[in-house]
Amino acid sequence: MKNEKMISFEELEAGQQFKPHEFTMTKETIYKYAEAVSDQNPLYCDEESGKNSFYGSIIAPPTSAAIYIISAFQSEGKIPPGAAVHARQKFKFIRPVFPGDHLLTNVTVKNKFIKMERKYVFFEIKTVNQNNEPVVNSEITLFWTQ
Amino acid sequence: MNSKRPNLKKFAEIELGMELPEVIKQVTQEIINKYALASGDMNPQHVDPEFAGQTVFKGTIAHGLLTIAYISEMMANFFKDGWYSGSDMEISFHAPVRPGDTITASGRVKTKKASGDRGIITCKVACTNQDNANIITGTATALAEL
Numbered sequence: 567m568k569n570e571k572m573i574s575f576e577e578l579e580a581g582q583q584f585k586p587h588e589f590t591m592t593k594e595t596i597y598k599y600a601e602a603v604s605d606q607n608p609l610y611c612d613e614e615s616g617k618n619s620f621y622g623s624i625i626a627p628p629t630s631a632a633i634y635i636i637s638a639f640q641s642e643g644k645i646p647p648g649a650a651v652h653a654r655q656k657f658k659f660i661r662p663v664f665p666g667d668h669l670l671t672n673v674t675v676k677n678k679f680i681k682m683e684r685k686y687v688f689f690e691i692k693t694v695n696q697n698n699e700p701v702v703n704s705e706i707t708l709f710w711t712q
Numbered sequence: 713m714n715s716k717r718p719n720l721k722k723f724a725e726i727e728l729g730m731e732l733p734e735v736i737k738q739v740t741q742e743i744i745n746k747y748a749l750a751s752g753d754m755n756p757q758h759v760d761p762e763f764a765g766q767t768v769f770k771g772t773i774a775h776g777l778l779t780i781a782y783i784s785e786m787m788a789n790f791f792k793d794g795w796y797s798g799s800d801m802e803i804s805f806h807a808p809v810r811p812g813d814t815i816t817a818s819g820r821v822k823t824k825k826a827s828g829d830r831g832i833i834t835c836k837v838a839c840t841n842q843d844n845a846n847i848i849t850g851t852a853t854a855l856a857e858l
Contacts, residue, residue: 595750602750603781604737607788609796620718620793628796629784632777636753645755651769651805655776658800711757711767 572647575678575685575710584673587638591626593665599630626663631702635691638671646687646708653686653707660700668696676705685710718793720857723824723831732819732835735786739774741811747778773808779848782817783837790819791833791854798830803837803850814842819852831856 593613600610608615609625616624639646663669670693677688691704741761748759753775756763764772780803788795809815819835826832833856839847 598750602743602746603778603785604743605781605785605788607785609788618716620716621796622716625796627781627784627788628799629777629781632751632753632775632781636751636777640752645753647755647757651773651776651808654802654804655780656800656802657780659795659797662796711769 571644573642573644575687578675578678578687580675580677582675584638585641587634587641587671587673589634589637589669589671591630591634591663591665591667591669593624595633596624596626596630596665599633600627603627603629621662621664623664626665628657628659628662628702630663631657631659631693631704634669634671634693635673635702635704635706638673638691638693639689641673647711651709653709654705655707656705658703660702661695663695663701667701669693669701670695718857720794720855721791721833723826723833723856723858726821726824726831726833726856728821728824730821732786732790732821735782735789735817737782737815737817739778739809739811739813739815741772744772744774744778744811747775751775751777753777769808771810773810774813776805776848779805779809779815779839782815782839783819783848783852786817786819786837787835787852787854791856794833794855794857799852799854801837801850801852803848803852805848806846807841809839809841809847815839815847816841822851824856826858829858831858
């Protein structure tokens with residue numbers, strides 16, 4: 567991976583918004599994610615269990631928000647070379663995400679700072695579903711490794 | 713959602729200081745690669761040993777959001793439908809997870825309060841590695857049935 571494909575710390579500024587990112591959640595995405603995190607919760611993986619649940623369907627694991635948050639970070643065609651180490655993260659899981667939900671994620675740069683010679687960027691990320699209902703709100707601080 | 717009632721833990725059965733059953737996971741480079749594919753985060757810091765060897769981490773590290781998924785699994789196992797919506801978590805990363813690490817997600821009930829027709833339970837949560845070093849610490853809040 568070449569550096570020009572990465573977002574530089576210098577090019578980001580407070581208030582900056584990334585291009586809004588659209589994502590459709592599918593059963594296949596949910597199964598693949600659940601397998602990757604070795605979580606065989608039947609509410610994520612078994613259609614019959616989903617049908618018999620309060621939700622009436624399988625749902626996406628709350629932390630699968632990572633999928634559309636990461637895609638939203640890449641909506642400008644570059645990736646942030648950030649790691650989460652030495653940083654704080656906050657997630658509010660407001661509504662479950664169902665297969666077929668069409669999600670829109672907005673990433674805003676809230677702040678950037680240098681502490682102990684390390685570069686940090688603080689992002690606010692908000693995702694809504696096709697009914698414009700909030701699904702997940704998060705605040706993610708990344709430590710720039712480059 | 714349908715007419716079924718949510719499967720919630722009973723507020724009265726949750727005691728302060730109660731420990732949640734731990735979730736233990738072995739993290740390998742194969743798991744990191746699988747998570748990269750499932751989440752779409754192909755940052756070379758996670759999947760390219762040559763690139764990662766030249767960064768401050770001197771090697772590949774797991775995605776922060778993979779470790780968070782283990783906390784989420786623990787919360788869902790205990791709180792069931794009280795975790796999938798109306799919940800939140802706030803955590804700090806202290807150290808990276810490297811291939812070969814064994815991660816234990818643990819939690820303990822810190823506060824409980826009634827709000828409207830639901831109980832709100834906040835737990836202290838953490839992930840530690842095989843050397844008992846803190847990887848992440850923080851809080852996670854779920855709902856319970858009053």
